[in-house]
Amino acid sequence: MTHLALKNISKHFGDFTAVRDFDLEVKKGEFVSFLGPSGCGKTTTLRIIAGFEIPSSGVITINDMDITNKAPNQRNVGMVFQSYALFPNMTVSQNIGFGLRVRKEKESEVKDRVAEMLSIIHMEEKANSYPYQLSGGQMQRVALARALAIRPEVLLLDEPLSALDAKIRVALRAEIRSIQQKLGITAIYVTHDQEEALSLSDRIVVMNKGEMEQVGTPFEIYNFPTTVFSANFVGTLNNASAEVVDPANGLISIGGVQFESAVDLKERKKGDKVRVAIRPERLGFASEQKKANVVDCTIENITFLGSIVRIQVTIGKAKFYMDTFNNPFLELPKIGDKDQVTCSKEAVLVLDE
């Protein structure tokens, strides 16, 4: 059943369109991420759900109730901000209990709920600390507890981990996901970090220039991108201009080098210009594995990235990256060597030019 619905939402600031025709239905307990570069409209969309921006057109519903024009303090939507936004004049307990006291809940109930939230974020011993006495990670956990304490219909998270260092970010994102699943709360998460979106979400909305590029599970978004932007933004991707050679058999040509794709090309005609996309990890040396597409290449560059080794090769006139797992016995080619690379036909994605 749909819990949160955004129907045909658009937002204009003067001549600038921040969000255009945004349509999304979110199920109860689902974790949805808005992923995209700066200025793509993801935060504006989140702020529209929170009530900080009123959409120029469209409707927002929670449990089928129209909240489009409701004030932010009447929506029962919890929000976690990038800058934590803890009230500096209040202790951790007072911050967490603020929303409940505003709602004039009984003091005994407030205390119980605050204790429950402190236990969930494992910060019981910091109950009487002030925000300035906490680390960034602790502050964001308190901000999360404060947003959850009011039992919101929807939890909104606006790049909550951006201000934290890498290790804490990884730990905290696992904690956020675990708490969200434990409480079964519907969450919308805004991020420009693809790894965060892929690891946390039930579904991802890839956004670009105010529009939805693709909506899907992390698996779908990574493996089956439907647009060039989506393919490029999520993960590293080789892409090159190509031409359809034989639509019936899925044959395409990249600068004269022929590839076979598993994508259905029946709706395209011979000679159609398309864009071919292949993930670096789907390419391998032909000697290592026999696959459908075996093509000649020249080794251009080799970059050591720790667990993987990235090899740049030229196929025809196009440059491609190929990733291979690092191991101590790996025999790497030399720059300038001629070799052959291969990939399965499923690895060859065909997108509109």
Add this chain to the structure above:
Amino acid sequence: MTFITRLRRFPFWSWLWFMTGALYFILPLLATFEFSLSWDPQYPLKAYQRAFEDQRFWNSFMYSNMLALTTILISIILIVPTAYWIRLRLPQARRIVEFITLMPFVVPAIILVFGLIRIYSQPFTVPFTDIVILQPLTNFKMGTNILIVAGYMVLSMPYMYRSVDTGMRTVDVRTLTEAAQSLGANWFIIITRIILPNIRSALLSGALLTFAIVVGEVVLASFLGVSAFGPYLFLLGQHRAYEPAALSFVSFLLTWLVMGLIQLVTGSQEQAAGAH
């Protein structure tokens, strides 16, 4: 460490300028204090006793304190929401408002008081008729009090507005407001429980400056004919020698006492905020 090395590391010029500045301010004060004790060598505190015995001193001092507190209260009620709204929703209006708040530096108090007297010494009538709805404000005590508080609000506006605005700059007003809104708070709760407590030190600074301006102000009080502390001190200075020196010294002590208290309060608050 040799003596020469120590000598080289001693910030001689910094200390020289600091001491010169300190002497420039402290010497006249010491001279005033010394003079205030010299009325009767047998009884050095005579000037202080005489000054405090005068009922007109207490009346004018208390009256000026009341004016100062009223000015501070109304200034806070007007300026805090204004500065808050400009930071939150009207950042484009900040330059205009800052320009307006600086006007008291350009327009002297004497111009202000003549303008007030000229406009408010006439009765308020229903437009295009002679029906009087309010007597001239200068004709009755409450009216004059309203005028003088309004005038003091204008004079203290640059200090109060800037203090409040600076205080709001140190806290992320917009995000704190949005966080409070998302938790269900209305505007009244946001201002009283989130904004005001977080700009407390700025409010205290603005309030102190306003207090100092109002208690020592002479021009507005003289021309509006009220028995405030400024005109009293001025008159006393014209007719007596030792009591004004004693009162001036006491005024300085009072100001320093208040400043010390503010430092105490804001110091602990800044220590708290500093760890962010």
